[in-house]
Amino acid sequence: MERGATPGVSGEGKQTLAELLETDFLKCPGCSEQFTTPLLLPCLHSLCVDCVQNLSQPTKQESTSKDSPQTKDSNSNGKIPNGILKKSNPATKLTTPQNNSTDGKSCDSNVSNGVDHDTESEDKTPAGQVFQCPICGSSIRGQTFPVNNFLKHLVELHTYKHGPTPKCDYCAFTGKSSTATSLCLDCRDHICDSCSDAHRRTKLTRGHQVAPYQQIKMGMYDHDIRGHQSPSCAHHPQESVTLFCDKCEEVVCSQCMTSGHKGHSTCSVEAAVPRYKLSMQGLMRGLVRQIPSISKYCAFLTNISENVEVAKLKLFSDLENQANTLHTMIDEHKNQTKQRVTEECTKEKQMLEEKISGLERAQHSLGDNANYLECLLAHGQGEELLSLHHLVTHRLTQLTHLELDGINTKLRVNFNPTCPTKAAVSAMFGNLSLGHVPLGNDDSVSMATMSLSTTLLPPVRNTPQSTLTFSTKCGEDTKDVWPTGVAITKDKGFVIADRDNKNIKVFSSDGQKKLVFCGEGEGKIGTPFDLTVLPNSNIAVTDRESEDVKVFTQSGNFVYSIKGHFRNPRGITTNKQGQIIVVDCQKLQLTVHDPKDGSLVTTIAGRNKDGTNALVDPFYVSVNSVGNILVTDTAAPNIKVFSPKGSYLSRSGTYGTRDNQTLQPYGVCCDQYGHLFVADNNNDRVLLLKPDGQFNRPLLTQADGLWHPMALTTTNDTLVVTEALGEVKVFRYV
Structure with missing residues (x-):
């Protein structure tokens, strides 16, 4: 590419299928020949199996260079230029393996005209062997690379259209030799005119779609052939994949459901395709x-x-x-x-x-x-x-x-x-x-x-993995536990605000109780609601009864309180600068405070552009990856978004029981990638939202054992959920 050119999407996706087949898309960038058993590398470039094997094995020159440092490849950067890889035997590029069956055919029933239809062979390079992708230079460690079924099937279609016309499979079975004139798209047999007539009359095959080769080569059956192409099961090569395992997130066949995927939730491939x-x-x-x-x-x-x-x-x-x-x-x-x-x-x-x-x-x-x-x-x-x-x-x-x-x-x-x-x-x-x-x-x-992190999000598990469940009920409790606040400490422990028992509980990373405190004197806790861990590891707690925010050390010692700014403080969080942000459900505003002494930095009025109140009954607050402030509100729209400086930006969410609605939004948190999580208390679920606040899907529901979720927090790709009556559940979602 010339300096100054801007590479990007080449436009093949906007081409027709027929046009795509005539481009270099089907040529291996390693050997510049048409793909044979294309393998997909982790960098998303594809190479022929022979090219991968050549790359993953050291050359004689490389072996010699280890003993003779003065002998080096002229390509000093170690990259393999495009086009220098050659297949070990190009003349046998399209081979036909022998079949030991007694049906008279000389080739496997799934292999004809030099095309390996559904053999899910994979290259297994030596473990630990590292080689470089010849296209992008990525370092790739030897492993099992999957067959690129998409490219393999396109090559198969190209061979049907431009390869030599094959011999009739049925005539070969009887010892005769005649040129095939048609292809059965259902059983993929190559048949001549006379055998084609018999094929149409046979009860088992009369409903099959038979395509004349003359019309295939004209491109009249491109999409019909594509519609009949399907990869075979990796574990049961004779079976086609027709199901999708929701738990394992992979395509499977019917036999898999009685073995490795027994008892797993599945759906049809057609049903799973849209969301992925x-x-x-x-x-x-x-x-x-x-x-x-x-x-x-x-x-x-x-x-x-x-x-x-x-x-x-x-x-x-x-x-x-x-x-x-x-x-x-x-x-x-x-x-x-x-x-x-x-x-x-x-x-x-x-x-x-x-x-x-x-x-x-x-x-x-x-x-x-x-x-x-x-x-x-x-x-x-x-x-x-x-x-x-x-x-x-x-x-x-x-x-x-x-x-x-x-x-x-x-x-x-x-x-x-x-x-x-x-x-x-x-x-x-x-x-x-x-x-x-x-x-x-x-x-x-x-x-x-x-930065790529703001636009490229890691995939969220279809079914988050439960990693820890523990109860926050302690011997000191006199009432049912009502865990309205949760935060994670620097040592991965959990801090819980128990509203009804009027105390703060600290647990270790494995859910074991470490400390329960309620403060003394000036630091006596009235009715705690939410809490957050400050950059210096202190714990800031909103106290609705005392109308203030109290700050404690992790050992429960009172440090200071923030007074005079609140009527009914609820949600609390910190931003990237470590400042404390508090939402007041009675004043319908947010305040930002210095974490050193609690002094007021700024007040966010929480108003629409027309001057009316944007907040109606706010509960929890969080800050996303770009610094915007998100507030859950029981009134629809349920989520209100403010800029880091306090400007009202947007709102989203509706009231109801459908997948994209909430009955009572409680806890809210945002992870490092921008994923947004909202606790839908009355619907017994946690909703996953996109970074722009638009609904994605329910992430956790009653099917996952969730019951009245309240407070949320996230760290290191794990989501922490508190439930009414004191259960805490931790899930890995990435």
Whole structure:
């Protein structure tokens, strides 16, 4: 690709199926030949099985280089250029394995015309062997790579259209040889005219769809053939996958339900496709949105590289002017200075070119990934999509944490000439300044714009895994436990606010009770509602009865209280700056406080743009990954969103019992990726919302044993839920 070009989605997804089949999409980028048993790598690039095997095994030259350090591949960066891989025996690219059956056929019933229809073979590279993807340079550890059924089936269709016409399978069974004229799409037999007539008359096959090869090669049956292609079960190769296991999140056949997936909840492939396709589409959109950012940063580095050359030329001009004044007396010093400047600028440009090259490679990889996903989503079968979704979502999750190699300084060159004299040539010539300086505010692009985490979300489990359940009822309790607040300490312990027993309970990471306190004197707790752990590990508690916020150490010692700002404080949280945010359900406002002494920083009036109250009966508050403040409200819309500075931004949610509605929204929390969780108390469930506040799906329900969820918090991909009467349940959801 030329410098300055912007790679991205190539547009194959908008092509017709017939057009896609005639592109290089079906050629292996490793050997530049048509795919044979394409394998999908973790970086979402596909290679033929032979190419993967060649990559994963050290060459003789590599083996020799270990003993002879002076013998190196001319490609010093270790990457394998596109097109240099060749199959071990291209002449046997489309082989037909022998069949030992006695039916007279010379090939497996699933293999004909050189096309392996449904063999789920996978490459198993040596464990621990690391090789590099020849397209993006990603380091890949040897493992079992899945067959890319999407590409395999497209190659099969291409072979039907452009490959040699096969012989009739039925005639071969009787020892005859005749050219096939048709293909049965249901049983995938190749048949001649006479056998085709018999095929249509036979009771078992009269309903099959038979396609003439003449019309197949004209492209008239492309979509019919695709409709009949389906991957076989990885564990039962003779069976097609028709079901989707909700628990394991993989496609299975009917036999799997009596073995490895016995008792698991399943649905049809058709029913499962929409939600996973929608998830992939969202991930793809986020991926595509990152491509211009990388291109922009490449242009930024290119501009700096060009400015280095401009600065060098200007400095050379100054040197020449000074040198002409001093004549030959300073020629030697001039040349030494030029050499020094040239060396530093060359090093700087080399460094920038290396970074640009690396970014362009990452940009190509993202573009390739997006291109592949677009094609898969546009033309892939549901079974193909589901059979690959684990690897796809894992790769996209990796991109969520992608860190790009940027720069923190840039080379600055400067020359300050002095008044020439005949003494001390070095002093007369001037002072040269060479060194890196931090990027200034005028630099229009920073690495902050390159973050992928705001758009690429890791997949949420269809069924979150329960990791811990414990009761918060203690011997000191005189009433039923009502855990209205929960927070997680730095040592992964749990802190619970028990409203009705008027105390705070601290538990270890495994749910064992460590401490119960209710304060004394000025710090006596009246009616606690919610709590949060401050950056210094202290615990801040809203006290509705005392109309204040009390701050304690983790050992229960009272520190200070925040008074005079509240009538009925409920939810409490902290923002990225560690400031305390409290929502007041009577004043219908939020206040922000300094965590050191509780002094008021600002008040958020909680009003709409027209001046009316945005809050009606607010309960809990949380801060999302971009600093926006989210408040749950029993009035619909149920979620109100404010900017970090307090501007009212948006609202979402309706009142009811449907999947996208709530009866009584209680706890709310947001994870590091932007996922939003809301406790729907009266509907006995926790709802999962997208970062923009739009409903995604119910994450936990009564089917998961949930009962009247109250407070929520999340950390390290785990969700903590308190229930009425004191149960605490912890789930891993990613």
